[in-house]
Amino acid sequence: MHESLMELLWSTSHFSGGNLEYIEGLFESYLVDPNSVSEEWRKCFDQLPRVSEGQSTDVPHSVVQEQFVQLGKNKFRFQPAAVSAAASSGHEQKQIKVMQLISAYQMRGHQHANLDPLGLQGRNQVPDLDLAYHQLTGADLDEEFSTGNLFFSKDVMKLKDIIAGLEKTYCSSIGYEFMYLVDTQEKRWIQQRVESSQSDPQYSHETRKNLLERLTAAEGLEKYLASRYPGAKRFGLEGAESLIPMMNELIQRSGALGAKEVVIGMAHRGRLNVLVNTLGKNPKDLFDEFEGKKLVNTSGDVKYHQGFSSNVMTEGGEVHIALSFNPSHLEIVSPVVEGSVRARQDRRNDTSGKTVVPISIHGDSAFAGQGVVMETFQMSQTRGYRTGGTVHIVVNNQVGFTTNRQEDVRSTQYSTDVAKMIQAPIFHVNGDDPEAVLFVTQLALDYRYEFGRDVVIDLVCYRRRGHNETDEPSGTQPLMYQVINKLKTTRTLYAESLVNDNVVTKAE
Incomplete structure (x- = not known):
């Protein structure tokens, strides 16, 4: 009994109150980019239980804090500044196309992944993963778009960086099939694990x-x-x-x-x-x-x-x-x-x-x-x-x-x-x-x-x-x-x- 109690204390001592601020900082970094913390801490955070039955992934506190900061700065400005309707509409339409491209990678990236060590299967050319299929062009690659529900480290990225991240995540040595799951929490849990590390965790x-x-x-x-x-x-x-x-x-x-x-x-x-x-x-x-x-x-x-x-x-x-x-x-x-x-x-x-x-x-x-x-x-x-x-x-x-x-x-x-x-x-x-x-x-x-x-x-x-x-x-x-x-x-x-x-x- 004494030995098992000591083992329990040793295995959980790093979670003591004195380490709270340090551990919170590590967890914040992990939520944004799992590769930013050591493999030992990544393994520890990977095994944490879900936040609740209705929520499969946690949200970094820094995001919430930033939202309140912005609300404080804009408390006297209830109306957004006027923007050219044509410009706004054009970018919003492209944003929709980008979201469709992201969804295509999540659903069909496995068909383009490098899975065969013999190279006999080849990498299928999937029309859904082509820019032209979504009415996007090379001129849009340097334009910034929202990453939507992606678990990448930034909320806004250039299109070329979004595509590079999607290629690395869904079309490298791993092909994922999970978007057909009817349970949204399961899908979001898998998304968070694979997208936040872009399928490339940095092992020791x-x-x-x-x-x-x-x-x-x-x-x-x-x-x-x-x-x-x-x-x-x-x-x-x-x-x-x-x-x-x-x-x-x-x-x-x-x-x-x-x-x-x-x-x-x-x-x-x-x-x-x-x-x-x-x-x-x-x-x-x-x-x-x-x-x-x-x-x-x-x-x-x-x-x-x-x-x-x-x-x-x-x-x-x-x-x-x-x-x-x-x-x-x-x-x-x-x-x-x-x-x-x-x-x-x-x-x-x-x-x-x-x-x-x-x-x-x-x-x-x-x-x-x-x-x-x-x-x-x-x-x-x-x-x-x-x-x-x-x-x-x-x-x-x-x-x-x-x-x-x-x-x-x-x-x-x-x-x-x-x-x-x-x-x-x-x-x-x-x-x-x-x-x-x-x-x-x-x-x-x-x-x-x-x-x-x-x-x-x-x-x-x-x-x-x-x-x-x-x-x-x-x-x-x-x-x-x-x-x-x-x-x-x-x-x-x-x-x-x-x-x-x-x-x-x-x-x-």
């Missing part, structure tokens, strides 16, 4: 080094298994290594938010890597399974279907991690995970879903093609089955077994479109941008905790080898694998980026 050197370390661990295991057991089936994670830092962040952040258990369901792709680098399975045990020295007494199943459980230490204390056993039916584990999580929550008398978090990892073609996915979604908000929201991760390697052409695979633009049936926001992210992956992971989990609803991360990546290690993929996808064979790994690209930014040296 330590965080970036940790990202590189996780990528190195993921790639290192795959290379070792490939060299030691050539030709053995393992359904490797090569091309999708960003899944490992994503899982690490989900577990660590869940623990910091109060979770005591995390239940994971996934298919075979990358399962061995998750077992070792996320759940901490002893690599020797895995090697013994490859060499036939160790058999699974419980099921006799293959090694890439096996379950596992372990305890992981997080900022909020120890968290129990359970990876469910998985049959060859790719998505049948999803309702099993939901049932396990609901049972664990009921046992803990947890009606809000804060203490047990479900994470479901899917393949892109299975997510779009298996009916059990839709059935599980349909039950996600019912009283008897809801779990406070599931974090869905689609490991989108852009090929289902041997089929990669969209018109041969599905009838929707994205494999994740089925999630729209329950108003789940969808965040598409380029797997070769680890910092974008980290940002989306934090956003998705915080959304889940804030609103208790499902959320989907579409990790757009690729498959460096065949469906399994005995397949030769260039026979069915020759053009794709011409690109893949020349492509540097995610870890190599990120390491080069950190060297260029003087975060690490080449020797490190």
